[in-house]
Amino acid sequence: MNLLSPWGLAWLATVPALVWLWRLAATSHQLKVSSLIPFEHLLRRPPVRRSRLLVNRLFWLQLAALLLAALALAQPVRWAARSRTTLVIVDTSASMGAGPGLAGAFERARRLLRARLARKSRQEAWFLVSTAPIATLTPHPTADAAELRRALDAVSPSDLPGNLATAVHVGQALLKTPADRILVVTDEPMPPRLADGFEVLSVGQPLANAAVVGLDAQGSLCGQDTVRLLATAQNFSATAQQARLSATQDGRALSQTPLSLAAHAREQVPVALPADAQGWVEVALAAPQDALAVDNRLHAFLRPSASLPVAVLSDEPAFQQAIGRWLSACEGLSWAAELPPAPDQPYLLVTDREEVPARRPVGIVRFQRRAAASPSALAWMVETGHPIAAYLPPLETVAASLGSLGDAAGFGEPVIWGVQEGRRVPLLLAGEQDGQRVVTMAVDPAGSADAVPLVVTFFNSLRWLMGSAEMGRVGEPLAVASLPPGQVSVQRPDGQVERLAHEGGIFRYAATTRAGRYRIAQGGVTVTRAANFLDPVESNLLERASTWRPDLAAASAASAAARVPQPLMDLLLYLVLALLLCEWWLYNRRARSTVTQFRVQGSPAPVGPGGLRAVAQNPQPPAQNEALLR
Amino acid sequence: MRSTAWLTADLIRQLETLQLSVRWVRAGRAIGGRFPINRRGSSVEFADYSPYAPGDDIRAIDWNLYARLDRLFVKTYKEEIELAVELLVDATASMGLPTPEKFERALQLAICLGYVGLANRHHVRLGWIAPGRLAASRRFRQRGDLWSLVDATASVRPAGELALADWMQRAAAALRFRGGQAILITDGMVRPADFFRAAHVLMRRHLELRVIQVLSEQELHPGRTFRGGLLVDTETGTTHQLGYSPEELARAVAQHNEQLIRFCKRHGILFARCVVEEPLQTCLMQTLPARGFLQ
Numbered sequence: 001m002n003l004l005s006p007w008g009l010a011w012l013a014t015v016p017a018l019v020w021l022w023r024l025a026a027t028s029h030q031l032k033v034s035s036l037i038p039f040e041h042l043l044r045r046p047p048v049r050r051s052r053l054l055v056n057r058l059f060w061l062q063l064a065a066l067l068l069a070a071l072a073l074a075q076p077v078r079w080a081a082r083s084r085t086t087l088v089i090v091d092t093s094a095s096m097g098a099g100p101g102l103a104g105a106f107e108r109a110r111r112l113l114r115a116r117l118a119r120k121s122r123q124e125a126w127f128l129v130s131t132a133p134i135a136t137l138t139p140h141p142t143a144d145a146a147e148l149r150r151a152l153d154a155v156s157p158s159d160l161p162g163n164l165a166t167a168v169h170v171g172q173a174l175l176k177t178p179a180d181r182i183l184v185v186t187d188e189p190m191p192p193r194l195a196d197g198f199e200v201l202s203v204g205q206p207l208a209n210a211a212v213v214g215l216d217a218q219g220s221l222c223g224q225d226t227v228r229l230l231a232t233a234q235n236f237s238a239t240a241q242q243a244r245l246s247a248t249q250d251g252r253a254l255s256q257t258p259l260s261l262a263a264h265a266r267e268q269v270p271v272a273l274p275a276d277a278q279g280w281v282e283v284a285l286a287a288p289q290d291a292l293a294v295d296n297r298l299h300a301f302l303r304p305s306a307s308l309p310v311a312v313l314s315d316e317p318a319f320q321q322a323i324g325r326w327l328s329a330c331e332g333l334s335w336a337a338e339l340p341p342a343p344d345q346p347y348l349l350v351t352d353r354e355e356v357p358a359r360r361p362v363g364i365v366r367f368q369r370r371a372a373a374s375p376s377a378l379a380w381m382v383e384t385g386h387p388i389a390a391y392l393p394p395l396e397t398v399a400a401s402l403g404s405l406g407d408a409a410g411f412g413e414p415v416i417w418g419v420q421e422g423r424r425v426p427l428l429l430a431g432e433q434d435g436q437r438v439v440t441m442a443v444d445p446a447g448s449a450d451a452v453p454l455v456v457t458f459f460n461s462l463r464w465l466m467g468s469a470e471m472g473r474v475g476e477p478l479a480v481a482s483l484p485p486g487q488v489s490v491q492r493p494d495g496q497v498e499r500l501a502h503e504g505g506i507f508r509y510a511a512t513t514r515a516g517r518y519r520i521a522q523g524g525v526t527v528t529r530a531a532n533f534l535d536p537v538e539s540n541l542l543e544r545a546s547t548w549r550p551d552l553a554a555a556s557a558a559s560a561a562a563r564v565p566q567p568l569m570d571l572l573l574y575l576v577l578a579l580l581l582c583e584w585w586l587y588n589r590r591a592r593s594t595v596t597q598f599r600v601q602g603s604p605a606p607v608g609p610g611g612l613r614a615v616a617q618n619p620q621p622p623a624q625n626e627a628l629l630r
Numbered sequence: 631m632r633s634t635a636w637l638t639a640d641l642i643r644q645l646e647t648l649q650l651s652v653r654w655v656r657a658g659r660a661i662g663g664r665f666p667i668n669r670r671g672s673s674v675e676f677a678d679y680s681p682y683a684p685g686d687d688i689r690a691i692d693w694n695l696y697a698r699l700d701r702l703f704v705k706t707y708k709e710e711i712e713l714a715v716e717l718l719v720d721a722t723a724s725m726g727l728p729t730p731e732k733f734e735r736a737l738q739l740a741i742c743l744g745y746v747g748l749a750n751r752h753h754v755r756l757g758w759i760a761p762g763r764l765a766a767s768r769r770f771r772q773r774g775d776l777w778s779l780v781d782a783t784a785s786v787r788p789a790g791e792l793a794l795a796d797w798m799q800r801a802a803a804a805l806r807f808r809g810g811q812a813i814l815i816t817d818g819m820v821r822p823a824d825f826f827r828a829a830h831v832l833m834r835r836h837l838e839l840r841v842i843q844v845l846s847e848q849e850l851h852p853g854r855t856f857r858g859g860l861l862v863d864t865e866t867g868t869t870h871q872l873g874y875s876p877e878e879l880a881r882a883v884a885q886h887n888e889q890l891i892r893f894c895k896r897h898g899i900l901f902a903r904c905v906v907e908e909p910l911q912t913c914l915m916q917t918l919p920a921r922g923f924l925q
Binding site: 030033036039 | 723724725726727728732817819820821849852860861862863864865866868869870871874878879882883885886887
């Protein structure tokens with residue numbers, strides 16, 4: 001045992017104070033006696049000073065409490081082997097729901113964990129963490145098998161993709177001490193090499209599946225045609241299969257499109273729609289070999305027209321001219337140097353101003369220009385994963401007049417980088433804030449030549465900004481612009497209704513764990529948003545990709561046999577409290593017993609608490625003067 | 631108002647079976663009882679001869695004696711009187727400590743002994759040994775006076791201090807003690823010399839004195855609870871820092887009581903001790919009969 005704070009023992013100096021208090025109480029205590037006459041001959045000589053402290057059980061209890069309190073303040077610790085803690089990662093990603101009912105992967109995982117739970121030692125604590133979403137299933141590590149069983153029964157696979165490595169990291173971070181063992185139950189393939197302390201139970205098996213992995217509800221940006229709906233279907237099986245793509249609106253079948261999907265093939269299929277179709281359309285894929293249901297249904301919102309009007313606002317005529325020249329190349333696009341006349345018409349804003357008009361645009365392309373900047377050749381590096389980077393080569397040299405991102409540098413995700421004087425600087429940032437998409441470009445269109453990559457980037461930006469805000473993916477937050485303060489109810493696809501307090505402004509709903517339509521209502525206003533699954537990695541049950549990372553080993557293996565300090569302060573303080581309670585109880589009991597013991601027969605009057613305590617403890621005293629009395 | 635719940639029918643029935651033991655009666659006032667005294671009276675029990683004096687009843691002249699001695703003598707007869715029982719209860723402040731039970735017990739004993747006296751047709755009177763004006767009840771004569779006896783104790787509270795002998799002298803004169811039996815119920819917390827003088831006062835008045843000492847266990851064994859501190863005499867207010875061993879304290883109390891007991895033995899005074907913590911019945915049915923108070 002060690003003392004973390006030995007100076008705490010200085011509190012032992014209070015022991016003499018306790019003794020002194022008892023002495024003081026003994027000497028200053030006034031005891032009324034019936035008479036001092038019997039002791040008169042004793043009183044004639046001075047009393048001998050007592051050298052022995054007269055105490056009772058109360059004193060010993062107080063002394064013990066004082067000593068324990070001093071010891072507690074010294075913070076003693078005992079070095080002991082840690083109780084075993086197992087971090088259990090339960091894969092709850094959408095792919096775990098594959099398979100029929102009790103034969104599904106998740107039910108197998110649940111059965112396996114229950115069996116492990118039955119064999120678990122009583123001291124071993126489990127900490128359950130789910131992967132999708134990453135959340136703890138028990139508030140803290142517990143060895144209570146019943147609580148763990150209840151937690152396992154309550155959990156079910158979500159419609160989200162999962163990441164085992166992230167879940168392990170989060171689980172370890174939430175544990176106060178590193179876990180002795182990490183048990184992972186997943187449908188992902190077993191990692192090739194596992195460090196000590198890890199155990200992975202793989203419950204997955206290769207399954208054929210067909211899924212809709214993409215949906216494009218936009219038409220041509222520059223064309224006058226109406227909106228089109230393009231669905232991307234993929235066959236995750238080793239054999240070709242005939243599938244059927246159907247579109248329905250409010251329960252009414254719009255179309256059915258037969259599909260022939262080759263093995264492992266991905267195919268983009270136009271969904272046949274009536275010319276005047278608009279609003280929410282549900283697209284469903286039916287295939288004979290299909291193990292996962294969640295990736296077969298999608299929801300798309302169709303606008304009456306493909307593109308939004310564009311307002312170009314600038315104080316610089318050259319800027320307006322350059323943008324106008326670009327926009328005029330797209331015949332189907334309507335634009336003006338002022339806001340659209342209809343007050344409720346959605347529009348896009350292209351500007352070089354910092355301020356935004358009171359009428360909130362759907363999206364903004366903001367050019368951060370720099371005065372008198374001349375064009376220079378720049379090496380463009382493009383992040384190809386972003387929609388704005390479509391049709392752009394990863395690396396290209398572009399002659400453009402550079403601007404400065406300034407304060408906007410931290411907002412959004414860099415899509416295009418420029419290399420200038422050996423340094424990499426962001427040229428285009430794309431981000432979303434409060435339900436509004438914003439593209440910030442550090443380029444001056446007026447001072448730049450009409451380079452093809454620059455124009456493509458601009459139109460890609462417009463196309464991205466015109467993307468439907470009504471449709472998102474599971475796990476992404478849904479945003480509704482400008483709801484007044486009050487209570488907002490959200491009806492989820494699983495039927496649950498959540499009521500949330502809203503303080504005004506943009507309303508965000510983050511718990512999109514289920515694919516489907518979410519109805520957000522406040523007062524008489526109802527807004528519908530959809531979260532689609534659209535995850536080819538999760539849909540691929542034939543060749544499951546692993547989200548495991550080999551560097552997860554170190555954290556748990558190092559702590560396996562460590563001896564940890566166990567602080568005894570809490571225990572000692574509880575003991576102090578118990579002793580003080582005992583002392584209090586004893587004190588009261590003595591007072592009560594004095595009253596009851598001395599209520600002699602026939603006496604109605606209550607007896608005061610003073611005196612006679614000793615007699616109460618010994619009701620049969622030895623006789624006095626008995627010989628004379630006889 | 632004190633509760634009389636302790637005075638049960640069972641206890642009264644038990645008291646009916648008892649009577650006060652009487653060793654001698656030398657004087658008294660209430661004629662017509664069953665205790666003869668050596669005083670010219672009208673009973674049939676011959677007492678003595680006395681020379682004739684003018685005015686004597688000539689029917690009492692013993693003519694036979696005149697024939698032999700040629701002198702006139704009249705016969706005298708013993709007078710038969712009722713027994714007067716004076717119950718003297720110590721009501722000084724010391725009787726209120728260490729618990730009020732002590733004084734309650736003293737009152738209960740006085741009432742019970744008084745009832746025993748009433749049941750035997752004695753004249754019973756209660757007197758309170760307390761500072762200030764002399765306080766005593768009237769004389770009770772009948773069994774039915776039991777509740778009057780109880781009522782007489784209703785308002786008495788232990789308080790104050792006094793010199794026992796002085797009070798006894800005042801009471802003897804004012805209450806006209808003469809003959810009979812005096813039962814002194816006290817805790818004995820009085821200086822022995824004072825106690826002796828008070829006893830002499832009563833004996834001079836031809837009272838057969840009996841003493842009942844009512845004490846609590848704490849007073850008998852003070853060392854058990856007097857562990858330290860300042861002792862305060864409840865009567866005088868005198869204080870003293872306690873610094874003696876329990877043995878010394880116990881010995882002091884024993885010596886004090888021994889003086890009282892020895893004095894009583896020497897003068898033929900019955901002495902009994904009732905401990906507060908014992909049941910009342912133990913004192914009435916065992917202690918007092920064993921000490922010769924009751925039979």
